[in-house]
Amino acid sequence: MNKIMDLNQVMEKVHDGATIMIGGFLGIGSPLKCIEKLVEKKVKDLTVIAVVNSYPGGNFDLALLFKNKQIKKFITAHSGTCPEALELFKNGELEIEYFPMGSWIEKIRAGGAGLGGVLTPIGNNTLVEEGKEKIIIKGKEFLLELPLKAEFAFIKGYRADRLGNVEYRGVSLNSNPVLATAADFTVAEVNEIVEVGSIMPERVGTPSVFVNAVVQGNSLKKQQDIITDLWVSNGRLIQ
């Protein structure tokens, strides 16, 4: 079995109006090459599911898709870091659906795990409860949050083999292992593609069964340079 694919091949599958999950947290652990290709391909009317938006300030990561007006609906926990998205939202050109972060991730976990939904107390007595079924368990009120799935998930790992086993590095796993389980077609962008057997079984963060394609992303060196530049230009490192 060989799941290694060229990113152009993968993009042939992505169409206007697609529902896409994108991993990462403010640009950290984000599939930057896949996002660049989506921008290049100009697919539009996308529904994008990502836990938060771009690295603060925009013009990078998810912000490129908003800048290019490719996203119709954004399902997230937070969107305030991306000026491009905020502008579209204000002008009525973008729909945003917010969920509390813990509910957002559990909806996707439920989607991937074949559950009918999750019962959570989070959001009771707030705007989040609007339109949701309430269920009382042992006298306590819970909201029913329904499962969330997508046609595509673009995730970012450190290393993968041709079978599709993915190893993560650092805090970059964030939403990636959960998103990988909940899409019809999961694409793992990694820093390095390695021989089968190179990743210790207990270091496999996403088992191959969830992955449909492995694509070569930026090398670890290149990724370090991109993120370091971002942090240096924003004055985020101590001199």
Next chain:
Amino acid sequence: MDFREMIARRAALEINDGQIINLGFGMPMAVANYIPAGVNVILQSENGCLNFGPTPKIGEQDADIANAGGQPITLLPGAAIFDLATSFTIIRGGHVDMTILGALEVDQEGNLANWALPIAPGKYSPGMGGAMDLVAGSRKVVAVLQHNNKKGASKILRKCKLPLTGYGVINVIITDKAVFNITKNGLVLKEIISGLSVENIVNMTEAKFIVAEDLCEYRLNF
């Protein structure tokens, strides 16, 4: 001392040795700089780590090690990394001792509003992130904010006007002028900044409050 530093220094005094703490965006992040000597805490970051340390120097950063603001951090010995489902199992499941969060408005019933500014009819920004989970799951919730807005209006209200993050969730309110506890008897004024009287606080506060018997001067950690 600017108001941010003052609030951060006061908030740091809420922290007890051995606690698991989550610090929200903005002002709360600075609290980490003022944790009293001898108090050891484990900081949790909702993007997925426990026991992180200070900002790295240039050359010591790692593109895969960042906090919930996307900014570089270091990991201390004994740190742990996990995905978001585990992170919110920690938060929602009641395994965080205390969270310190910035607020847009608070009220005398302990309600907190910090996620939704109306930017167009029915449209809110920036989103709640992990705040709703944090206020519901943490054993203690400390809200930090300026006492009054730029026009001088009180941000400590009788009832929050903005959409709520959590209903009756706040334990302590720390502003640049005063410290309040929320008790079953309502809002209690505990500390006042040097130079102001109870009457001054009454005049600058919309919420009804009672004055603690042990009212004292606003404490700062130096």
